[in-house]
Amino acid sequence: MTAHPSDELLDRALVRALQDGLPRVRQPYHAVAERLGIAPDIVFARLRAMLAAGAIRRIGVVPNHYRLGWIANGMSVWDVDDALVDALGKEVGALECVSHCYRRPRRLPLWPYNLFAMVHGRARTEVEEKVAEIALVLGGAARAHDVLYSTRILKKTGLRFGG
């Protein structure tokens, strides 16, 4: 079921208004409503609908994890039995310090890995400990793995949504 066209327009306006974040005032949602020239109730209703639909993952803060001391990150990649990868991927994703856990296609012969789990730590040794935890979860279902550390950020721009 598609949203009512006017809801779609409202949602696009809200995404544009909120992609740089919420205003830091006592009534931030009212401030957004005022900026868009709509009633606060409509802002609340559309944000609730977008949360329910998953178009908004959550409302909250995103810390700069380097600032918090989480300076090591490794992309761990695993060649996991196709019959088991979906069940095990969920378990790996549930581990603390694993973000962005995905199943992706292999590119044989260069790339045999089908499970990607980004691991964060305060030091590379901590990343290695987490990778060992993942290895325990995967057990014999993982035939091979590797950890790719980033050596340089070449580009990092926020994702922008157009009009």
Added chain:
Amino acid sequence: MDDIDRLIIGTLQGGFPLCDRPFAAAAAECGIAEDELIARVDRLLADGTLTRFGPLFDAEKLGGAFTLAAMQVPAADFERVAAQVNALPEVAHNYERAHPLNMWFVVATETPEAIAPVIGRIERATGLAVFAFPKEREFFVELKLPA
């Protein structure tokens, strides 16, 4: 950053209320006053401790598309290829990684159909193969680290 900042980050990572006076509600949870929370969130954003405050959108649910992609770039050509890849506005992130596949980037477009032409443009511009790794299944995308 003090203990109250850490408590705020921990509390707000989990969620910011959707109500008339959300700062008041969240401040009560942290045991501080509404205006103090506003001032601290402002400061944590200004000094770069927080990179974002507000709704976190899922670009795919909004109609957009992403893919992770990688290239095997000869060392001698690395800087040239990095400049060519980074020049495309559709390339959101690009990392050098220690692996034969040494350049890893994210292509983000407003529609799923736009991904393949962008990858084609990168291959023509650089003369190198691009290996696309579109996600087939997402198990978890959420990073909540203790502050």
